[in-house]
Amino acid sequence: MARRILRxxxxxxxxxxxxxxxxxxxxxxxxxxxxxxxxxxVLSKRFFSMWRSLPVIDFDLDQLxxxxxxxxxxxxxxRSLERRRNYGVLQRLRVSSVRGYxxxxxxxxxxxxxLESVINxxxxxxxxxxxxxxxxxxxxxxxxxxxxxxxLFSSKCLKSLRLGNIYFGxxxxxxLTCPLIEDLKLRRCIGLKSIEITSAxxxxxxxxxxxxASLESIRIEPHSSLQSFTCKxxxxxxxxxxxxxxxxxASLESLKHLHLVSVNITDEWLDYHVSRxxxxxxLVLEDCRKIKNILITGENNKSLRKFVFRxxxxxxxxxxxxxxxxxEHLRIDDDGYPAKLNISGCKSTLRSLCLTLCTVNDEWxxxxxxxxxxxxxxRFRGRSVKVPLFEKAKHxxxxxxxxxxxxxxxxxxxxxxxxxxxxxxxxxxTPFRGIDADSAPLRLICPNLTDARLSLQRFGKNLDDPVxxxxxxxxxxSFGHCKTCSLFVYPPIxxxxxxxxxxxxxxxxxxxxxxxxxxxxxxxxxxxVPWLVDTSLWLVPHPETVSFKxxxxxxxxxxxxxxxKIVYLVAPxxxxxxxxxxxxxxxxxxxxxx
Amino acid sequence: xxxxxxxxxxxxxLMLKASDGVTFEVEEAVATKLGAINNMVEEEGSEDLICLxxxxxxxxxMVLEWCKKHANNNTNSDKGNDEVNKxxxxxxxxxxxxxxxxxxxxxxxxxxxxxLVDLLTEKVxxxxxxxxxxxxxxxxxxxxxxxxxxEEEIRKKNSxxxx
Numbered sequence: 001m002a003r004r005i006l007r008x009x010x011x012x013x014x015x016x017x018x019x020x021x022x023x024x025x026x027x028x029x030x031x032x033x034x035x036x037x038x039x040x041x042v043l044s045k046r047f048f049s050m051w052r053s054l055p056v057i058d059f060d061l062d063q064l065x066x067x068x069x070x071x072x073x074x075x076x077x078x079r080s081l082e083r084r085r086n087y088g089v090l091q092r093l094r095v096s097s098v099r100g101y102x103x104x105x106x107x108x109x110x111x112x113x114x115l116e117s118v119i120n121x122x123x124x125x126x127x128x129x130x131x132x133x134x135x136x137x138x139x140x141x142x143x144x145x146x147x148x149x150x151x152l153f154s155s156k157c158l159k160s161l162r163l164g165n166i167y168f169g170x171x172x173x174x175x176l177t178c179p180l181i182e183d184l185k186l187r188r189c190i191g192l193k194s195i196e197i198t199s200a201x202x203x204x205x206x207x208x209x210x211x212x213a214s215l216e217s218i219r220i221e222p223h224s225s226l227q228s229f230t231c232k233x234x235x236x237x238x239x240x241x242x243x244x245x246x247x248x249x250a251s252l253e254s255l256k257h258l259h260l261v262s263v264n265i266t267d268e269w270l271d272y273h274v275s276r277x278x279x280x281x282x283l284v285l286e287d288c289r290k291i292k293n294i295l296i297t298g299e300n301n302k303s304l305r306k307f308v309f310r311x312x313x314x315x316x317x318x319x320x321x322x323x324x325x326x327x328e329h330l331r332i333d334d335d336g337y338p339a340k341l342n343i344s345g346c347k348s349t350l351r352s353l354c355l356t357l358c359t360v361n362d363e364w365x366x367x368x369x370x371x372x373x374x375x376x377x378x379r380f381r382g383r384s385v386k387v388p389l390f391e392k393a394k395h396x397x398x399x400x401x402x403x404x405x406x407x408x409x410x411x412x413x414x415x416x417x418x419x420x421x422x423x424x425x426x427x428x429x430t431p432f433r434g435i436d437a438d439s440a441p442l443r444l445i446c447p448n449l450t451d452a453r454l455s456l457q458r459f460g461k462n463l464d465d466p467v468x469x470x471x472x473x474x475x476x477x478s479f480g481h482c483k484t485c486s487l488f489v490y491p492p493i494x495x496x497x498x499x500x501x502x503x504x505x506x507x508x509x510x511x512x513x514x515x516x517x518x519x520x521x522x523x524x525x526x527x528x529v530p531w532l533v534d535t536s537l538w539l540v541p542h543p544e545t546v547s548f549k550x551x552x553x554x555x556x557x558x559x560x561x562x563x564x565k566i567v568y569l570v571a572p573x574x575x576x577x578x579x580x581x582x583x584x585x586x587x588x589x590x591x592x593x594x
Numbered sequence: 595x596x597x598x599x600x601x602x603x604x605x606x607x608l609m610l611k612a613s614d615g616v617t618f619e620v621e622e623a624v625a626t627k628l629g630a631i632n633n634m635v636e637e638e639g640s641e642d643l644i645c646l647x648x649x650x651x652x653x654x655x656m657v658l659e660w661c662k663k664h665a666n667n668n669t670n671s672d673k674g675n676d677e678v679n680k681x682x683x684x685x686x687x688x689x690x691x692x693x694x695x696x697x698x699x700x701x702x703x704x705x706x707x708x709x710l711v712d713l714l715t716e717k718v719x720x721x722x723x724x725x726x727x728x729x730x731x732x733x734x735x736x737x738x739x740x741x742x743x744x745e746e747e748i749r750k751k752n753s754x755x756x757x
Contacts (some may be wrong), residue, residue, distance in 0.1 A: 016696035017718070017734040024703055027715045032722060038755035042727055042745050043736050067754030079751070 061097035133164030282306035298324025426451035434458035452479035476510035616651030629706030
């Protein structure tokens with residue numbers, strides 16, 4: 001008994017943390033930020049020694065900048081590396097600064113030295129993951145010396161290599177032969193002429209080249225294990241990218257993900273390659289302007305699930321025909337005129353569809369927006385469409401499985417629209433062009449709809465209030481059976497929500513069954529507070545909560561709410577709760593009132 | 595529900611014996627959440643009784659409780675279950691005293707329960723986060739064994755971390 005008590009006492013004062021095996025302590029240290037892991041080094045000799053042998057070194061220079069001048073910072077990195085115990089294998093070494101400081105020329109030499117000692121340290125210590133990115137506001141001035149280059153790209157230990165803002169010296173041909181490398185990412189690396197990934201790099205899984213100017217060719221040996229290939233050219237002024245890179249990715253049967261941004265591939269390239277990527281699961285093409293015809297039949301791409309085609313700056317005028325029955329996720333953003341898009345071939349399997357098209361016509365809607373059996377998520381936007389005023393089209397859309405709908409396409413919204421979706425749970429409705437005298441009614445046959453979000457930006461200019469109110473109430477009534485209703489109202493039209501007392505007495509509240517109302521507007525002036533509260537409580541006569549989302553605190557709002565004995569708020573955003581207890585919470589303070 | 599279980603093959607039961615002689619009968623799918631046991635099962639195959647001389651029954655019980663929860667939820671992997679698991683994990687580590695935490699970590703590490711080690715090290719890390727050196731020492735009863743001046747020297751070299 002006595003021994004047990006003694007033992008318990010001993011346990012009480014025992015330092016159990018220090019008893020943990022080294023690998024567990026290391027695990028704890030690298031789940032902490034560098035700063036806190038460093039703090040642990042002075043706990044005791046054991047922790048100091050474990051900190052020195054930590055197989056992860058992470059210099060987040062942006063964080064260290066606030067403690068050191070640029071010169072001291074560089075000095076610190078170099079010295080820290082010198083002090084490290086030689087561990088054998090270094091799991092990860094990261095030196096990163098993404099903010100882009102304006103370093104002047106007298107510092108550039110120091111930075112060069114630092115980066116060089118980091119890379120040398122990485123090579124000497126058999127690093128598995130190296131991530132080096134020192135960004136400046138100028139062109140990358142770190143010139144990777146020849147011997148380092150050849151050591152790095154043939155390293156026997158590297159599993160992951162990420163380099164950013166490095167100058168390769170011009171016309172450099174990078175040949176990657178690292179036998180263990182799985183992941184290669186180059187970002188803003190200039191002076192590279194070609195990249196070749198040889199068959200020696202047999203474990204390579206993912207490559208990503210972003211803004212690597214002057215790159216003329218990328219070649220990946222056939223029969224490699226590459227699964228993901230990304231090449232992005234954003235066209236930043238310093239990294240002005242010639243997008244005419246020649247990709248040689250022939251017979252990459254392992255490829256699952258292909259993502260190309262602003263790359264000048266041609267129709268022929270796409271045809272030839274895509275049909276050979278037999279394992280392809282996702283294909284994303286953004287701003288690839290040379291493409292004029294896309295035909296995805298799925299004949300050779302049996303596992304293609306996702307296809308994205310986006311042209312954000314100027315219309316592409318491309319013919320896009322998607323007929324692969326395996327496709328589940330489809331996104332097309334193209335302002336081209338007219339939309340030469342045909343998706344009728346993948347209707348039965350599609351689960352999510354996202355379209356931003358401005359120039360479709362009624363006939364297109366009829367042809368393409370029907371017969372979706374498995375569609376769960378549908379977003380349809382597009383604003384600058386020419387609507388024939390003389391004849392208003394009628395559309396009846398039916399979706400079996402749809403759960404989420406986001407409508408903002410003007411053509412569709414100015415048509416007389418009926419949507420039947422028995423499983424629809426949430427709807428987002430954004431009439432960009434505004435609500436007008438001739439705005440068509442919206443009929444929703446969606447018994448399971450619980451969540452509605454409306455974004456209102458403008459109303460027709462010549463509309464007088466009673467007429468506008470009638471249209472507005474009619475629109476709101478479409479969502480009257482939801483549980484939650486969110487209204488985003490642009491400040492200039494907020495005062496149109498002032499319903500007269502007569503209106504409130506004679507009309508039936510449109511959001512009769514709504515339990516939670518959320519009103520958002522970027523600014524609400526104090527004079528608007530009283531009527532806004534009144535309106536909200538009229539629109540939703542039986543609320544459980546009413547919330548006002550504001551960008552700043554509004555004292556008048558609180559006074560008003562207090563006056564009405566409506567009660568419970570958190571600001572910002574305000575939450576107004578009709579209940580028994582009253583408390584106001586503002587900037588962390590809590591006020592209780594009766 | 596019961597009709598679906600008839601179609602699955604009968605699950606094999608393993609006996610795990612802790613250092614204090616306490617035994618646990620668990621399904622193979624549960625026990626093999628632990629890398630060490632998985633290896634033993636794969637290597638030896640036929641052996642149904644596994645002795646674990648380094649783990650006390652109390653802590654082995656807790657480790658297996660965790661395994662059970664995570665093995666069950668692996669079979670039907672939807673997002674809701676992920677959330678449930680996270681909550682369960684949170685509860686699991688919430689009120690652990692340092693003694694239990696230490697023994698659980700030792701057990702999980704010995705049994706190569708990688709996910710459990712992650713969960714427990716994260717718990718320790720959360721006890722360190724935001725604390726000053728003196729506060730960490732106090733929390734874990736760590737005694738500094740540096741010679742006079744040594745600690746100051748290390749602090750000076752990494753002054754940014756100690757401001």
